[in-house]
Amino acid sequence: MQGPTNPIAGRYAVDVAKPLAGAGGGVSAFSVTDLRSSAARLMALRVARHFPARHRHVQAPFFAIDGLLCPLAHGVGPTIDGDAGYFVICSAPTGAPVSAGLHAWSEQALIEQVLKPVARVLEQLHQRGLTHRGIRPNNVFLPGPGEAVVLGAAWATPPAVDQPALFEPPYSAMCAPECRGEGSIADDVYALGVLLLTLATGHVPNLGANETVSSLRKLEMGSAAALIGTARLPPTVGDLILGMLAEDPDHRPLPSLLLDPASARGRKVAARPPRRAQRPIQVGAMSVANARMLAYALAMQPDAGVHMLRGSAITQWVRRDIGDPALGGRLEELQRFRVSDAPAEDARADATLLMRCVVLLDPLAPMCWRGLCFWLDAIGPALAVARVRSERTHPGAVAPILEDAIAADMIGQWALQRDSNGGSHATREEFRLVRGWLQKRGAAGGPRRLFYGLNPLSPCDSPILSGPWGGHWVATMADLVPALDAAMAANPTGEPIDAEILAFVAARSDRHIEKDINILDGTRDAEDRLLSVLRLLSEFQARFHPYPTLALAAWTVRETPPLLARWQNPRRRAAITERLRGLSAVGILTPMFALLQDTASLEVDRSEVQAVESELARLDLALKGIEGGSQARAAMASRIGQEIAAGLGLTALALALLAAAFG
Amino acid sequence: MSKRAAKAKKEGGGGSLMWMQGLACGVAATLMPGTAVLVAVLLVPGLCALVLDRQPTRPLARCMLLCGLAVAVQPMRSLWDSTQGLEESLRLITNVSILGYAWMAACAGWLMAEVIPLVVRVVLDASSLSHAARLRSARERLVEQWGTTAGGSDPAAQ
Structure with a gap:
């Protein structure tokens, strides 16, 4: 394979x-x-x-x-x-990445060799509804001196997973790498802005010791101010970078605009600067100075954040120090709703309060649920990465948090609150389907189904396929049957299907097969279960891999004695076994399954069995009658014997009378 | 009808028959004393069996009387061909061979009534055994063809 x-x-x-x-x-x-x-x-x-x-x-x-x-x-x-x-x-790239031998580029080179070529690429991606999310110095290649750079590939990993936080806007950088999602083309423009800044200055900006510090600085000062700092930039590129590093993605220039740097430079978007508090407030270990920083601190430190939100310190700070009584009033309203809506010890109500407050304080922020920040289209990759860690019971485990957010419809609530213009409807509809996967009982639902449903390219994680006999990468149904065949060939005594495979199949196939999975899932009887497994395997083969699978056929022959025992006529059973062996040599499962599922033959066998049983009952009754008829036979023998004796006596008398009469 | 009433009716019926038989015997003894004595003596074993046989149809007595009568026909004809008197009757009775034949015939009747039922029983048992063997063979064939699941255990073998 x-x-x-x-x-x-x-x-x-x-x-x-x-x-x-x-x-x-x-x-x-x-x-x-x-x-x-x-x-x-x-x-x-x-x-x-x-x-x-x-x-x-x-x-x-x-x-x-x-x-x-x-x-x-x-x-x-x-x-x-x-x-x-x-x-x-x-x-393959033909040159070295621009990160190798990093130096300050001239303005002309930046515009002609970097800005315009990359903007052209981004424009074409934008037209296709795609993003790149991998613009960083080690992924942009310079084929030769004076030539236009080439954007590297960003397809083999989840979006932006390898991006340094510096190259991501704060609302993306605050998420774990796998939780950043596809984002928008404006996020690529932001990364391009940071790349231009890096090449213009000849070094990667340094905002602090770690990502938290750099994100807080960006939120405090604005990305452009924080990243540019005191660096001296060429005038055109400097103006472009200012626009490209705008906080609001809607304020960043589109790639098509960047193709004409003069026009892009002239485009000024008047963004309202964030209101800075007169005095900062301490949230957990973070000192925050504006609403977006507060949202970040609440999202990153949910325990401390909830504790503060349930008091009045934050609302007072927003009202007095930030000077935004409207925002303070809305925060207070959320606090009142929390108090009246659920008991004090309700942790989910606390998490909901925090999520809503973060949306209020920073409308650009991602969804924050129980300490995890994520974009909705990153739930699939986040679940995939969480599988590596395999720590579902850990308090900070990602998968249970994401599953809880979906199951409790928090995603719908978040989307509803965030998109006041009605754009949340599609998101809510989409996640209603996803929630259906999670809440579905049995092998076709639950966390496994969620994982495979949200990760269309993820391989099946079944131990059957990744056992010690050699791993198989099974990402599609077409790969599954040959992989199962190879796994069965390597381990003939094993089972060909487990819950992981069923969840994978439910996610990758249609409702028809899902129905069969539900039947299998609801079957407790061993024979019916085996028959359901065979039905599934034969369907897989017929629809996705119509080629011989000898190991699976051999397994079928090995496992079928209980099914063959349903035929009680030994000759018929022997004939079916023989035919099954013949079909297994061909390796096609559908006729094997049809043979084992032949209801007409079973019906004939059943009626014959009934006839035989009634015949045996008749024979048994007759034998019992013979065994128990000894006394009746004795009485009959006595009666008949006496009659014969009397008859003989009468005959003798008659003969004597005749002899006397005619003698 | 209760059991007691049925028994009374039966006893009453049997009693009148007995009376009728006794009357007939009395008439016969009065009208033909020689013949009556001859028959009575020749049929002594049968009459004894008639008294002793407790079976409803008295098969033993019936067979002994019929056989005795068959042998008594010839002496009775001899009696009727002669004077039919009591003397001739006594002469015939005292003839050992006549008396011996008559009583031996009664014995033969008794023997037949005892042996023939036994022979019939042996024949019937043999027939039943043969039939049972055929049935068992058919059953074994079915079980062999269909296995033990098709039927239960062999009741005849239990």
């Missing part, structure tokens, strides 16, 4: 022995040979098992954009260190 002999998409052979250092912008990259053409230089970006690739990008119809390492194909490749390899194929 996989290995170096199977090229991806039938043409791309990955050579894992030839890594390409630095070509993946932080992602492992390997050399690729195109079996059909040797013109383009290609590379394969390795997709880590629990860092799903960006499905919208890699599954989108092929797109080629000059100045971008576009994805060409994706699929299972050779194994690396015993683990299945999944790769995204794309063009």
Whole structure:
């Protein structure tokens, strides 16, 4: 199924022995040979098992954009260190990343070699409804002196997962890397602004010791002021960077505008500066000076935040020190609602209060639920990454927090409060479906289904497929059947289906198969369960992989004696067993299942059994009659014997009379 | 009808029959004393069996009397061909061979009434055993074809 002999998409052979250092912008990259053409230089970006690739990008119809390492194909490749390899194929960069030998660029070079080419790429992505989310110095390549830079690939990991927090706006940087989501093209413009600033100054801006400090500085001073600081920038680029680092994404110039730097420079958006408090307030370990900083501190320190929100310190501070009585009044209203709505010890009500307050204080902030900040389209990758940690019971475990937010419809409430213009409707509808997955009982629902439903490219995590006999990367239904066959060949005594596979199948297939899964899930009887498993396997094979699966067929033959026992006619049973063995040699499961599910044959067998049983009952009754009829037989024998004796006596008398009469 | 009433009716019926038989015997002894004595003596074993046989139809006595009568026909004809007197009757009775034949015939009747039922029983048992063997064989064939699940255990073998 996989290995170096199977090229991806039938043409791309990955050579894992030839890594390409630095070509993946932080992602492992390997050399690729195109079996059909040797013109383009290609590379394969390795997709880590629990860092799903960006499905919208890699599954989108092929797109080629000059100045971008576009994805060409994706699929299972050779194994690396015993683990299945999944790769995204794309063009390889021809130069070194701009982070190598970082120096101050001239304004002309910045505009002609960086700004315009990257803006052109972003414009084309924007037209396709896509984002890049990987603009950073080590992922932008300079093919040669004086040439336009090329944007690296950002398809093999969740969006923005490798972005330094510095290159992300505060509302994205406050999330864990896997929780940043696809974002918008304005976020790419922001990252481009930071890149321009880095190249203009010749060094990466340093805002502090860690991400929290840099985010707080950005929120306190505004990103542009915090990042530029005292640096002297060329006038045109400086003005552009100011616009590109605007706090509100709506205030940043679109990529199409950046193609004409003169116009972009002239575009001034009058953003209201944040109201700075006369004196800062301490929230937990953070000292905050404006509403957005307060939202950040509340989101990052939920325990301290809730404690303060339930008092009056924050509302008073907002009213008096920030000077925003309207905002203070709305915060107070939320506090009153919390007090009247739920008992004091209700932790969910506290979390809801904090979530609503964060939305009020910073409308740009992501959803903050129980200490976790995330964008809605990042829930899938976040659940995937949480699987690596496998610590569902840990108090700060990500998966239970996300599942709680979905199950309690907090996402809908957050969207409703955030988008007052009615834009939340689509989000609420979408998450109603997602909530349905989570709340569904059985193998076709629950956290597993949620994980696979939100991560269309994530491989199946079943231990059956990733056992000690060799891991399989099964991301689609077409991959599943051959992988199961290989797993059964390696471990013939194992089971071919478990709950993980059922959840995977429910997420990747249609309602028809989901119905079969529900039947299997609700079946307790061992024979019916086995029959349901066979039904599923045969359906998988018929619909997704119509090729022989000898190991699965052999397993079927091995497991079917209980099913064959339903036929009580030994000759018929032997004939069916023989036919089953014959079909197993072909390796097609559908006729095997049809043979075992032959209700007409079972009905005939059943009626024959009934006839035999009634015949046996008749024989038993007759035998019992013979055994118990000894006395009756004796009486009858006595009666008949006496009659015979009397008859003989009478005959003798008659003969004597005749002899006397005629003698 | 209660059991007691039925018994009384039965006893009453049997009693009148007995009276009628006694009357007939009395008439016969009065009108034909020689014949009556001859028959009575020749049929002594049968008459004794008639008294001793407790079976409802008295099969033993019936068979002994019929056999005794068959042998008594010839002496009675001899009596009727002669004077039919009591002397001739006594002469015939004292003839050991006549008396011996008559009583031996009664014995043969008794033997037949005892042996023939036994023979019939043996025949019937043999027939039943043969039938049971055929049924058991058919059952074994079915069980062999369908296995033990199709039927229960063999009741005849228990």
